[in-house]
Amino acid sequence: ACPDYRKARDFYTSVLGMQNAKDDQKSRANLAFGPRSGGNYFIARNANENANTAPAKSVVDHICYTIPNWDDARVNATLKAQGLNPTGRSGSVNVLDPFNYPVQLASIEAENPFI
CATH class of the missing domain: 3.10.180.10 (2,3-Dihydroxybiphenyl 1,2-Dioxygenase, domain 1)
Known part of the structure; x- marks a missing residue:
């Protein structure tokens, strides 16, 4: 999760050439990478501000x-x-x-x- 999924989406598509496979235009984009479709995705999404998650141990x-x-x-x-x-x-x-x-x-x- 990141503070602004649009910034992440734009960086990974313009700099690394990932394809914007699906974008809800609100809070999440699925970015595809690799030469073939299927299974190779990077998901950029906004952090859930209401989530009550414990600090990560790793x-x-x-x-x-x-x-x-x-x-x-x-x-x-x-x-x-x-x-x-x-x-x-x-x-x-x-x-x-x-x-x-x-x-x-x-x-x-x-x-x-x-x-």
């Missing part, structure tokens, strides 16, 4: 999207053109979304989760 500290055919110069130039300040190393960069949530973009070879 947290997700960032998310990583892997990219095939990685090119350091191209990735960094694209992010800088979007007004972001990418940091990191060869094969992996980090940026902050509009709510200062860390987003990692990495080469599928550099960050292969299956090895």
